[in-house]
Amino acid sequence: SLAGVDIKEEIKRLRKERNAVILAHYYQDPEIQDIADFVGDSLDLSRKAAETDADVIAFCGVKFMAETAKILSPEKIVVLPDLNAGCSLEDSCPPDKFKEFRDANPDHIALTYINCSAAVKALSDIIVTSSSAEKILNQIPKDQKIIFAPDKHLGAYMARKTGREMLLWPGVCIVHEAFSETELLKLKAKHPGAPVLAHPECPAAILDHADHIGSTSSILAEAKATESDTVIVATEPHIMHQMEKALPEVTFIGAPGADGNCNCNICPYMALNTMEKLYIALRDLEPRIELDEELRVQAKKSLDKMLEMAG
Numbered sequence: 001s002l003a004g005v006d007i008k009e010e011i012k013r014l015r016k017e018r019n020a021v022i023l024a025h026y027y028q029d030p031e032i033q034d035i036a037d038f039v040g041d042s043l044d045l046s047r048k049a050a051e052t053d054a055d056v057i058a059f060c061g062v063k064f065m066a067e068t069a070k071i072l073s074p075e076k077i078v079v080l081p082d083l084n085a086g087c088s089l090e091d092s093c094p095p096d097k098f099k100e101f102r103d104a105n106p107d108h109i110a111l112t113y114i115n116c117s118a119a120v121k122a123l124s125d126i127i128v129t130s131s132s133a134e135k136i137l138n139q140i141p142k143d144q145k146i147i148f149a150p151d152k153h154l155g156a157y158m159a160r161k162t163g164r165e166m167l168l169w170p171g172v173c174i175v176h177e178a179f180s181e182t183e184l185l186k187l188k189a190k191h192p193g194a195p196v197l198a199h200p201e202c203p204a205a206i207l208d209h210a211d212h213i214g215s216t217s218s219i220l221a222e223a224k225a226t227e228s229d230t231v232i233v234a235t236e237p238h239i240m241h242q243m244e245k246a247l248p249e250v251t252f253i254g255a256p257g258a259d260g261n262c263n264c265n266i267c268p269y270m271a272l273n274t275m276e277k278l279y280i281a282l283r284d285l286e287p288r289i290e291l292d293e294e295l296r297v298q299a300k301k302s303l304d305k306m307l308e309m310a311g
């Protein structure tokens with residue numbers, strides 16, 4: 001039983017004892033973000049995982065992120081507080097179906113969003129994140145045909161932005177898919193002048209009303225630079241913790257779902273990680289991410305390409 005255990009203190013003690021680094025995504029619970037050594041977007045977190053000299057990476061995010069850390073830093077022990085922390089985008093793209101799609105389009109390269117399994121990374125040419133997709137896309141010769149998987153909204157947004165046609169895999173993020181255009185318009189009418197900051201995983205109908213579109217770190221940077229007293233945030237609401245800490249005088253409002261509030265936009269996978277499970281992961285060094293070595297080496301190729309091209 002955890003009764004009587006000071007979870008926060010134990011996490012801090014174990015982190016030292018294990019020479020562990022705690023990496024957290026902006027969609028994690030505020031308590032986890034506050035105890036982490038580093039909080040970032042998917043690209044920042046991949047870079048940190050590749051660079052760290054810690055012996056243990058306690059990854060507070062979802063499984064594809066912890067797998068990425070293991071692919072890039074195989075000699076480290078990588079623990080994920082809850083192994084069931086998946087992602088609807090990863091689920092939408094089973095490796096066998098993805099392989100069939102690639103085989104049916106042999107003249108296309110596969111540009112794949114990092115939100116996918118290690119097996120899909122191994123079947124891809126270049127991995128991208130929302131903060132690196134445009135830069136990477138612009139380095140690919142104009143006549144090269146491209147498959148973009150698995151997020152159709154990010155893919156469509158990138159296609160619009162760069163003027164490139166791409167074959168899109170039909171995956172969606174269930175969190176960003178849940179925003180309601182009607183409710184967003186009502187909220188905007190209530191707060192005239194409040195800028196809307198949106199993640200490119202949102203459908204076009206939401207992005208059409210956004211003043212700024214970008215990855216979590218880009219949304220956060222934009223929020224911190226605001227001169228407005230109210231800002232509307234169309235991404236997973238836990239990121240507002242960092243905004244509220246940085247600018248306590250500004251009101252940050254999560255974009256609403258069909259019910260008119262932003263609670264339906266909490267990522268149910270990210271929410272599986274808790275302080276208690278982080279403590280147990282550091283204590284037991286379980287549950288660990290383990291990958292087949294051949295698969296890891298193959299998946300690393302497309303990830304290395306991303307790190308190289310993202311600069």
Ligand code: 13P
Pocket residue numbers: 040041042043115129130131173199201214215216217
């Ligand atoms: P970024 O942090 O790279 O913007 O990704 C958002 C996301 O949905 C992660 O699951």
Ligand code: SF4
Pocket residue numbers: 027062086087088089115173174175176201236267268269270
């Ligand atoms: Fe996946 Fe969406 Fe959750 Fe990110 S927010 S982990 S894309 S389901």
